[in-house]
Amino acid sequence: MTYDFAPLFRTAIGFDRLARLVDNAAQNPAVPSYPPYNIERLGDGSYVLTMAVAGFGPDDIDLTVQDNMLVVTGRVASTAPAGELLHRGIATRAFDRRFALADHILVEGADLTNGLLRITVKHVVPEALKPRRIPITTASPAVAPPAEPERVEAPAANDGVAASPAEHAA
Known part of the structure; x- marks a missing residue:
């Protein structure tokens, strides 16, 4: 389909x-369902991929990131059991798991403890993609506003001598 x-x-x-x-x-x-895994979200953009890899050591597992793909590969050198094996329940077969990563996902690290491989992943937004505020400026006027004409006062009738209040009253 x-x-x-x-x-x-x-x-x-x-x-x-x-x-x-x-x-x-x-x-x-x-x-493929082997090995089993969990994907947990720890917070905004933080994730942990936990894989159950019993029987594998750090040297048996390879992690690579290429073209937004996380590839987890496990290979164990075959070891013959010391005695007669009556039941094989612990799978140590080779595996190749692929996980698609979104853009700007960074694999921060991995640790192997008690048969659990924990891979920490974080979404890191580059500065260029973070929201930013664009300042708004105003354009300067192309033509300056016209200046007010200067006020020229006409000279007084008494040739520039100030009139006293008594003269105004008459």
């Missing part, structure tokens, strides 16, 4: 990776 996602991408640019991811998921219905 195939799906046509063309209507969804008519107004979107650069989401072809998402379309490939959906196509790959639809084409690969048989996903």
Whole structure:
């Protein structure tokens, strides 16, 4: 069964990776179940991938990140049991697990304790993609407003001598 996602991408640019991811998921219905794993969200953008890898040591596991894909590979050198093996319940078979990573996901580290491989992952938004406030400026007027004409006072009738209040009363 195939799906046509063309209507969804008519107004979107650069989401072809998402379309490939959906196509790959639809084409690969048989996903291996070994080794079992959990994915936990610890907070905003922080995740932990925990894989149960009993019988594997740090030298038996390889982690690589390439093209937004985390690849966890495990290979154990076959060891013959010291005695007669009556039941094999602990799987130490080789595995290759792939996890698609979103853009700007950083694998911070990994540790192996008590047969559990914990891989810490964080979403790191680059400064260029963080929201930023754009200041709004006002344009300077192209033409300066006209200056008010200077007020020139007419000389008084008595040739510049100030009149006293008594003269005004007469």
